[in-house]
Amino acid sequence: MATNNKGRRDFMGMALGGFTALGGIGALYAMKRTWDPLPSVKAAGFTTLNMKDYKEGELVTEKWRGKPIFVLKQSADTVAKLAKEKPDDLKRLIKVGDGHYTVCVGLCTHLGCIPGFRPETNDFLCACHGGMYDVTAEVTKAPPPRGLDIPPFKIDGDKLVLGEEGPEYKKMLEDGITMPV
Amino acid sequence: MAHFDENARPFSHKWLNERLAIDTLKRVLSTEYWIPKNINFLWAMGMVLAATFGLLLISGIFLLMYYQPNTQLAFDSVNYTIMSEVGYGWLWRHIHGVGASVVFLIIYIHMFTGIYYGSYKKGRELIWLSGMLLFVLFSAEAFSGYMLPWGQMSYWAGMVITNLFSGGSLHANGLVEWIRGDYVPGQAFLNRFFMLHVLLVPLAIIGVIVLHFGTLRIPHVNNQDGEEIDFEEAAELYKAGKVKESKVIPFNPVFLSKDVFVMGVYFILFFYLVFYHFEFAMDPVNFDPADPLKTPTHIYPEWYFLWSYEVLRPFPTDPGLVAFGFAQVIFFLLPFLDRSPNVAPASRRGAFKFWFWALLIDMIVLTFMGKLPPEGIWSTIGLIAALTFIGLWIALPIITAKEKKL
Numbered sequence: 001m002a003t004n005n006k007g008r009r010d011f012m013g014m015a016l017g018g019f020t021a022l023g024g025i026g027a028l029y030a031m032k033r034t035w036d037p038l039p040s041v042k043a044a045g046f047t048t049l050n051m052k053d054y055k056e057g058e059l060v061t062e063k064w065r066g067k068p069i070f071v072l073k074q075s076a077d078t079v080a081k082l083a084k085e086k087p088d089d090l091k092r093l094i095k096v097g098d099g100h101y102t103v104c105v106g107l108c109t110h111l112g113c114i115p116g117f118r119p120e121t122n123d124f125l126c127a128c129h130g131g132m133y134d135v136t137a138e139v140t141k142a143p144p145p146r147g148l149d150i151p152p153f154k155i156d157g158d159k160l161v162l163g164e165e166g167p168e169y170k171k172m173l174e175d176g177i178t179m180p181v
Numbered sequence: 182m183a184h185f186d187e188n189a190r191p192f193s194h195k196w197l198n199e200r201l202a203i204d205t206l207k208r209v210l211s212t213e214y215w216i217p218k219n220i221n222f223l224w225a226m227g228m229v230l231a232a233t234f235g236l237l238l239i240s241g242i243f244l245l246m247y248y249q250p251n252t253q254l255a256f257d258s259v260n261y262t263i264m265s266e267v268g269y270g271w272l273w274r275h276i277h278g279v280g281a282s283v284v285f286l287i288i289y290i291h292m293f294t295g296i297y298y299g300s301y302k303k304g305r306e307l308i309w310l311s312g313m314l315l316f317v318l319f320s321a322e323a324f325s326g327y328m329l330p331w332g333q334m335s336y337w338a339g340m341v342i343t344n345l346f347s348g349g350s351l352h353a354n355g356l357v358e359w360i361r362g363d364y365v366p367g368q369a370f371l372n373r374f375f376m377l378h379v380l381l382v383p384l385a386i387i388g389v390i391v392l393h394f395g396t397l398r399i400p401h402v403n404n405q406d407g408e409e410i411d412f413e414e415a416a417e418l419y420k421a422g423k424v425k426e427s428k429v430i431p432f433n434p435v436f437l438s439k440d441v442f443v444m445g446v447y448f449i450l451f452f453y454l455v456f457y458h459f460e461f462a463m464d465p466v467n468f469d470p471a472d473p474l475k476t477p478t479h480i481y482p483e484w485y486f487l488w489s490y491e492v493l494r495p496f497p498t499d500p501g502l503v504a505f506g507f508a509q510v511i512f513f514l515l516p517f518l519d520r521s522p523n524v525a526p527a528s529r530r531g532a533f534k535f536w537f538w539a540l541l542i543d544m545i546v547l548t549f550m551g552k553l554p555p556e557g558i559w560s561t562i563g564l565i566a567a568l569t570f571i572g573l574w575i576a577l578p579i580i581t582a583k584e585k586k587l
Binding site: 038 | 337340341344345349350352354358359360361362363364365367369373473474475476478479480494496497498499501555556560
């Protein structure tokens, strides 16, 4: 009888434990989902820029998903110089109409400070930990592991829609020029 | 079968004793909880910490009455409402700010006292581990609280620290966004860190404090010579009236009276800071409201995080994160990395003496370098100090294994 009893109790224990574990996993999933960004936060993730508004060599900071976005129209001289000295960096520029633009998330890829643009040297310096970037926001001095990230974009005539993935952006991802933001 | 005296008057000693065993509780937790005589003022730091936590709790309750966890209102609710409208609001804020800073100073003294006297070995491992858990929880409490005034330092510290969770090249942006509840620190972020600061983390801290006291009860506190005392024998001697011959005293009221004296001295200093020098705990940059489009020119954590920040900073991203992770967990392993059987003050332990002072000085150097901008000679000193920190911990098992048994 004792062994029989023990078998029943083991079964009760396992059944209770099993259902408790199931409930626990369910509760953990619900908690994880509660911490997720809200749908309204995710839906508000698009910004449209009119690229005709920008002047050559003048950095403008826009906002997309609460993050600063650097927009810098490059002069023909800079493009010619890059083509000669750093042809790889040229691939980081976005061509809209006749203009070449640096468009990137203005947060240092090290730990997320905002690097400052220095017009006199045509580069970016992050004051937090001393990282440096060239005019196309490619990294030139550590600690940042890579250049500033390029946000997902779609070219729409003279406009640039941030948050949508156009063919030009997808090609950049494939070529490893930027990483998903 | 429990016996209850029907004639006992409600709430009389006998009545309570039958229902709550108050005599036993009092004996086990205070009047017959034996403390060695051979200790110094550093052994009072535990009660000093408990009292400081109490002050943080009380001041926090009053701040909570007017604080608004809303990105639009938080800054003014602290800097205007609490500071200039609420009667004595400034007092609670200054106690809370100074307390948060000073509590870490006492934690570090408490920790280094334990390291110096070897109070983490031979039955005392759980005291050390639960204490380290408290250190981590206090760090989480300090960080989440630092977010709440929603000034520039709050915002950018929130940005940088949550970015650590992207794991460098792992590029785990999804995890970072999940922690924040948004692409950048915003309303969701402020609300959840508010919840952590006022409920979940304090609850965990209170629980682990109880555990920390519990781990102390059986092995008892260490003493200045690391002597293994037969507590039962010493207690019998004390109870037999041979107070002078006995090596122990009861926690309450004998040892507690010394604790209270040390606390008295401590609170004079504490309230001097609260009333006359609170500004050391209030970073001027945090008196600018949070601006997601402008990073302050130089950001740095509060002084108590500087040493671990400086272990992160001199390296490129990935090795930096590894070094930082190392610094966060390595103290937990102390009881297992120290291979020596000796429980004795560092001064009698040969090479360990130099290890102890080297670690202390190295962490002070790291703290200073963490505050200075990462340029030129400071960068180099920071790098050397960070490498020394890692090297010291790697050397610990080797030098302690070679230590002679005392």
